[in-house]
Each structure stands twice: as structure tokens, then as C-alpha cells.
Amino acid sequence: MQVQSSQSISVRTSEDVVAVRQLVRKGSLLLGFTIVDQTKIVTASSELARNLLIYGGGGVAIVEIVQNGGRSGLRLTFEDQGPGIPDIELALRDGYSSGTGMGLGLGGAKRLSHDFEIDSAPGKGTRVSIVRWKAL
Amino acid sequence: MPTSQLARLLQNSFDQLLAEWKSSQFATVGRRLSASDENTLSANSREFLTLFRQGLETAEVQDQQAPGWAPIREFLVALSASRAKEGYTPSETASFVFSLKEPLFKLLSGEIKDPVELNREIWNLSRGLDRFGLLTMEAYQKSREEIIARQQREMLELSTPVVRIWDNILAVPLIGTLDSNRTQVIMESLLEAIVSTRSDIAIIDITGVPTVDTLVAQHLLKTVAAARLMGADCIISGVRPQIAQTIIHLGVDLSAVTTKATLAGALQVALQRTGAAIVKGHGAGR
Numbered sequence: 001m002q003v004q005s006s007q008s009i010s011v012r013t014s015e016d017v018v019a020v021r022q023l024v025r026k027g028s029l030l031l032g033f034t035i036v037d038q039t040k041i042v043t044a045s046s047e048l049a050r051n052l053l054i055y056g057g058g059g060v061a062i063v064e065i066v067q068n069g070g071r072s073g074l075r076l077t078f079e080d081q082g083p084g085i086p087d088i089e090l091a092l093r094d095g096y097s098s099g100t101g102m103g104l105g106l107g108g109a110k111r112l113s114h115d116f117e118i119d120s121a122p123g124k125g126t127r128v129s130i131v132r133w134k135a136l
Numbered sequence: 137m138p139t140s141q142l143a144r145l146l147q148n149s150f151d152q153l154l155a156e157w158k159s160s161q162f163a164t165v166g167r168r169l170s171a172s173d174e175n176t177l178s179a180n181s182r183e184f185l186t187l188f189r190q191g192l193e194t195a196e197v198q199d200q201q202a203p204g205w206a207p208i209r210e211f212l213v214a215l216s217a218s219r220a221k222e223g224y225t226p227s228e229t230a231s232f233v234f235s236l237k238e239p240l241f242k243l244l245s246g247e248i249k250d251p252v253e254l255n256r257e258i259w260n261l262s263r264g265l266d267r268f269g270l271l272t273m274e275a276y277q278k279s280r281e282e283i284i285a286r287q288q289r290e291m292l293e294l295s296t297p298v299v300r301i302w303d304n305i306l307a308v309p310l311i312g313t314l315d316s317n318r319t320q321v322i323m324e325s326l327l328e329a330i331v332s333t334r335s336d337i338a339i340i341d342i343t344g345v346p347t348v349d350t351l352v353a354q355h356l357l358k359t360v361a362a363a364r365l366m367g368a369d370c371i372i373s374g375v376r377p378q379i380a381q382t383i384i385h386l387g388v389d390l391s392a393v394t395t396k397a398t399l400a401g402a403l404q405v406a407l408q409r410t411g412a413a414i415v416k417g418h419g420a421g422r
């Protein structure tokens with residue numbers, strides 16, 4: 001997978017979450033995503049950026065335009081040095097929230113993207129990466 | 137020099153001091169003052185000098201908390217508040233008190249011959265006036281903050297108009313990002329409006345909301361539930377196809393809520409439910 005361009009935003013406030021959404025929307029427009037694809041990836045980014053802020057205590061969001069075998073897509077990576085997720089399977093379960101949320105963000109982001117990777121351990125922080133490919 | 141003597145000196149040279157202070161203020165403000173601004177400034181200056189002289193009769197300049205200074209403190213707070221409202225800059229506001237130093241010290245140096253005593257008097261007065269200046273700035277700052285907070289509240293209200301579009305039917309068009317602060321205000325004003333208009337149906341239009349994530353969905357569902365407790369049903373309109381698809385992928389269950397793609401569609405449902413209907417027909421005048 002080749003990275004064509006990369007931009008990052010530090011996420012410390014809820015205004016930064018808005019900025020992440022705007023950057024993701026810009027990237028998906030640049031790639032010529034359909035309105036449905038745009039909406040899906042922007043919404044996924046909103047979920048992950050907010051988790052980064054609320055549970056991770058802030059971190060960085062990286063937005064990349066990537067290519068793989070003639071396909072192009074948008075890769076979003078969210079990294080924090082927060083408390084980490086003790087039980088990833090539980091965190092991904094629909095309806096589970098350790099806070100006051102609906103518990104649908106992590107699972108929802110996974111369903112809204114094509115590739116989904118999560119790397120997290122207690123005390124180590126959390127890194128979530130998703131890709132949505134442009135429809136051919 | 138005892139403060140009572142200073143008070144007497146101020147009394148005897150009152151007019152001259154006032155004139156000099158006013159002209160140095162006009163100079164520091166730097167911009168052209170309207171006739172009414174000039175009048176206000178003259179009146180303010182006269183009042184301050186009078187209060188200052190009266191204060192000196194009973195209180196030490198250094199002892200700012202003395203009861204004798206209460207009137208001047210009140211006066212300065214009120215003056216700063218009105219200057220903040222009228223758009224005076226911070227330095228214009230601060231210079232009101234500070235610009236009194238020069239003419240006042242000039243007056244003192246004409247009066248006190250002993251340089252050591254003169255120095256001490258100037259130092260004392262200077263510290264006292266500095267404190268009045270700081271009080272002025274604090275009050276100015278506080279008023280500015282109040283003005284900004286009020287404007288923010290007004291904007292929050294402005295951005296969430298609850299409109300009565302029909303007998304018993306309310307509509308709230310939501311526009312922009314729904315950060316929790318605003319959503320709270322929207323929810324409250326919608327619920328209040330439901331009660332005050334005795335409406336049965338509220339249409340929440342999200343056409344202007346670019347992203348509906350789980351946080352927005354949660355706020356919407358809470359609003360719908362609260363409205364239901366008040367006896368009103370909600371219809372969510374502006375659920376475009378891409379939003380509907382995304383909500384389903386998120387796993388949010390909106391099946392308990394009536395949703396419509398357009399505001400017109402929602403209005404139609406609302407009218408049917410309330411028993412009213414729009415009938416196509418000829419205009420009344422024809």
C-alpha cells in the first residue's frame with residue numbers, strides 16, 4: 001500500500017473532532033467518493049475521533065490518501081497514549097459503553113469501513129486504523 | 137501631608153485640576169469624541185474628583201477598603217460597565233484614572249516645597265490611584281465577559297428557532313454541528329415550546345446537520361423520549377438516504393421514531409395525525 005498524501009490533526013477538544021470530520025470530508029471529495037461513501041467515512045471518523053478524545057484523553061488523527069493495486073482509498077489512523085482497552089472484544093460489542101455513550105461507535109466504525117485494525121493494551125494506549133476504498 | 141490637607145488642596149484648586157485632567161483625557165482617548173461623549177466625560181471627571189475629595193476627608197489613600205472609598209469604588213465599577221458596553225477600548229478605560237496623575241502631581245509640586253515630602257506624597261497617591269485603576273480594569277473585564285456570555289447565549293437561542301408551523305405542530309430546523317452545549321439548549325427550548333403551545337407533534341428537521349453519528353443520534357433519541365413524556369410525538373425529518381444508510385450501519389435503532397426524508401413529508405404526516413389536511417383547490421378570490 002502506498003501513501004500518496006498525509007495530514008494530521010491533534011485532537012484535544014470537541015472542536016478538533018469537527019476539524020477531523022472536515023478534513024476527512026475534504027479527502028473523500030478529493031478522491032471522488034460517492035455521497036454515501038463520504039457520509040460513511042466521515043461518520044466513522046467522528047466516532048473514532050470522539051473516542052480518542054473522551055477515552056484516550058486526546059491524541060492524533062492522521063488522514064491519508066492511499067493506493068493499492070490501482071485502487072485508491074482513505075486511511076484514517078487514531079492514536080492515543082491513554083489507558084488502553086482491556087477487552088477489545090467487549091469494547092467492539094454493540095451496546096457496550098464504559099461511559100454514557102450508546103456503545104455503537106467502535107463496532108459502527110468497523111461496519112462503515114472496509115479495513116479495520118485495532119491495537120490496544122492497558123497502559124499502552126490505543127491505535128485504531130480504518131480504510132475505505134473508492135468504489136470502482 | 138495629612139489627607140485632610142490634601143482634600144482642602146483639591147477643594148481650592150478643583151476647577152483648575154478638573155480642566156487640566158479633562159484636556160489630558162481628551163488627548164489620550166485619541167479619537168474624536170462626539171459632543172455627548174465629551175459631556176459625559178466632563179460629568180464623569182467632575183464626579184470622580186468630587187468623590188475623591190470627599191473620600192480623602194475620612195479615608196487614607198492606601199486603605200482602599202475603607203468605607204470612605206465605597207462611593208468611588210461603586211462609581212468606578214458603574215463607569216467601567218458602561219464603557220465596556222459603549223465599546224471603549226481597555227486602554228481608554230484605564231486611562232481615565234491614570235491620566236489624573238500628571239495634573240495632580242503638578243498641583244502637589246507647586247504646593248509642597250520639601251522634595252522628600254513631595255516624593256512621599258506622590259508615591260502614596262500614585263499607589264492609591266493605581267489601585268483605583270486596577271479596580272476599573274477588573275470591572276471593565278468582568279463587564280466584557282458578561283457581554284460576551286450574553287451574546288453567546290443569544291446566538292445559541294438564535295440558532296435553534298422553534299417555530300409553530302400549524303395548530304399543535306412545532307418545528308425545529310437544526311443547522312450545523314450538534315455539540316452537546318447546543319443540543320442541550322435545543323432540547324430545552326423544544327420542550328418548553330411544547331408545553332407553552334400545547335402542541336401534539338414536534339418536527340425535528342436535521343436537513344442542515346451534516347453528520348449524524350451516535351452522539352447526535354443519542355441526543356435526538358433523548359429529545360424524542362422527553363417530548364413523549366410531555367405528551368408530544370416527534371417526527372425527525374431531513375433523513376437523507378446516505379444518513380439513513382449510515383445510521384443503520386452504526387446500529388442505531390430509530391424504528392420507534394417516525395422519520396421522513398423531507399420536511400414536507402413530515403408536515404404531511406403531522407397534519408394527517410392532527411386531523412387537518414391541506415386540500416388542493418382554487419384560491420379563495422377566484
Ligand SMILES: Nc1ncnc2c1ncn2[C@@H]1O[C@H](COP(=O)(O)OP(=O)(O)O)[C@@H](O)[C@H]1O
Pocket residue numbers: 047051052055056080082083084085091092096097098099100101102103104105106107126
Ligand atoms: N481510544 C480509546 N481508549 C480507551 N478506551 C476506548 C477507546 N475507544 C473506545 N474505548 C472503549 O470502548 C468502549 C466502546 O466504544 P464505543 O463503541 O465507541 O462506545 P461509546 O463511545 O458509546 O462508549 C468505550 O466505552 C471505551 O470503554
Ligand SMILES: [Mg+2]
Pocket residue numbers: 047050051101104105106
Ligand atoms: Mg464512541
